Amino acid sequence: MSQQALKGHLDMLVLAVLADGPKHGYAVIDALRDRSDEAFDLPEGTVYPALHRLERAGLLRSEWSEVQGRRRRTYHLTDAGTTGLATRAAEWQRFVASVGDVIGRSGPWPASA
Amino acid sequence: MSQQALKGHLDMLVLAVLADGPKHGYAVIDALRDRSDEAFDLPEGTVYPALHRLERAGLLRSEWSEVQGRRRRTYHLTDAGTTGLATRAAEWQRFVASVGDVIGRSGPWPASA
DNA sequence: CTCTATGCATAGATTCACTAGGTATGAGTC
DNA sequence: GACTCATACCTAGTGAATCTATGCATAGAG
Numbered sequence: 001m002s003q004q005a006l007k008g009h010l011d012m013l014v015l016a017v018l019a020d021g022p023k024h025g026y027a028v029i030d031a032l033r034d035r036s037d038e039a040f041d042l043p044e045g046t047v048y049p050a051l052h053r054l055e056r057a058g059l060l061r062s063e064w065s066e067v068q069g070r071r072r073r074t075y076h077l078t079d080a081g082t083t084g085l086a087t088r089a090a091e092w093q094r095f096v097a098s099v100g101d102v103i104g105r106s107g108p109w110p111a112s113a
Numbered sequence: 114m115s116q117q118a119l120k121g122h123l124d125m126l127v128l129a130v131l132a133d134g135p136k137h138g139y140a141v142i143d144a145l146r147d148r149s150d151e152a153f154d155l156p157e158g159t160v161y162p163a164l165h166r167l168e169r170a171g172l173l174r175s176e177w178s179e180v181q182g183r184r185r186r187t188y189h190l191t192d193a194g195t196t197g198l199a200t201r202a203a204e205w206q207r208f209v210a211s212v213g214d215v216i217g218r219s220g221p222w223p224a225s226a
Numbered sequence: 227c228t229c230t231a232t233g234c235a236t237a238g239a240t241t242c243a244c245t246a247g248g249t250a251t252g253a254g255t256c
Numbered sequence: 257g258a259c260t261c262a263t264a265c266c267t268a269g270t271g272a273a274t275c276t277a278t279g280c281a282t283a284g285a286g
Contacts, residue, residue: 007120
């Protein structure tokens with residue numbers, strides 16, 4: 001996968017896995033890898049700053065906890081995060097449709113699942 | 114549309130419009146706008162550097178001509194450009210499928226055309 | 227003559243994922 | 257006990273690539 005393919009779409013992916021339920025950072029990374037069948041195996045240096053950015057933007061909130069001697073910061077979507085995800089997902093689908101128009105796709109995408 | 118959505122995908126789009134036939138830079142911009150129904154209305158400062166980059170990479174070649182007193186640089190795909198487009202289009206579809214897996218798409222995309 | 231569209235170009239700003247490092251705990255191995 | 261690995265957090269700096277802003281030049285319309 002191209003190194004820049006994610007640009008501008010990472011926030012949506014993070015919001016999407018958190019829409020399933022609160023998770024701490026490391027679990028977000030695992031969820032992205034599992035759900036994408038290894039396609040999105042993101043380094044911590046990518047995901048942690050994204051989480052901080054989304055919290056600063058008000059789309060996430062977090063609480064600290066301690067589980068078996070390890071500090072965890074668990075993130076959950078705010079209301080703004082929920083609507084933000086919906087907005088980004090809609091934009092994504094328009095983007096995909098536009099790219100399809102340009103590259104000349106005719107039929108529906110092959111199902112992956 | 115997000116400002117960064119194109120990151121890493123612009124090359125594919127440029128190659129796609131040139132796969133339809135040789136075009137000069139300004140015409141590439143027009144083709145992208147027309148084919149995407151205005152969604153991709155890209156500034157010259159985006160497209161010209163992309164064309165130069167693709168030519169340096171050997172995916173495009175260009176010739177100068179003069180039409181009605183205006184200098185034109187017309188680009189066409191090389192063989193590497195044709196295969197490069199196929200590669201990028203395949204990667205794009207895998208990327209779209211992976212994003213779909215993460216954000217929980219179930220059915221096929223709604224047809225846009 | 228001015229303004230717009232056409233047609234090319236580049237320099238600098240900006241965004242954002244990634245690389246590379248750092249800290250710390252728990253569990254398993256030798 | 258020492259070592260290694262997985263878990264779990266963090267940030268500074270790099271790099272790639274699009275966008276903003278600007279410049280030059282010609283043709284045509286008003």
